[in-house]
Amino acid sequence: MAETTYIAFLRAINVGGRTVKMEQLRALFAELGLGNVRSYIQSGNVFFTADPTDRAALTRRIEKHLEAALGYPVPVMLRTVEEVEEIVEADPFADVEVTPEVRLCLVFLSEPLPDDYQFPVHSPKGDWDILGATPGAAFVVMHLQNGRLGSNPATAFPKSYGGQGTSRFFHTTVKILAAAKKG
Incomplete structure (x- = not known):
């Protein structure tokens, strides 16, 4: 089964005095066993690959891990590259x-x-x-x-x-x- 590339749009990253370095954020995603973890700018955009799975469960797993590591809730809006592409192409x-x-x-x-x-x-x-x-x-x-x-x-x-x-x-x-x- 081919892996899916996801984009995690994170809320509450580097706003309101809550500073997280992207290196740390990438490491937190990698700790979950997610592949090819990368980030884009400082506002909480993380790309990774994973087996297609129950997205709600994956989202909860990421949110729980981030909250445990950072000490505050970080809502995660998880999208596939194709889903974001559809929105952009629809203009x-x-x-x-x-x-x-x-x-x-x-x-x-x-x-x-x-x-x-x-x-x-x-x-x-x-x-x-x-x-x-x-x-x-x-x-x-x-x-x-x-x-x-x-x-x-x-x-x-x-x-x-x-x-x-x-x-x-x-x-x-x-x-x-x-x-x-x-x-």
């Missing part, structure tokens, strides 16, 4: 005019949003719009106000949403995908 932001005040973001989700969630969703402050979503990612346009990003679009998810998310700029996701494919 969910094709109709968005990019200006210096606009940032395009993907929020990788641990659970799909509820079926009755209606798009688009607009921030009351006008600082973001959620254009749509797949089961694994929400497509968010961020509008800079006074040169700064505003509130977190995940606050628009309904209170009944029990999942988590971590965001990456769309252009960064394209680079992450390219790095993961170099394998």
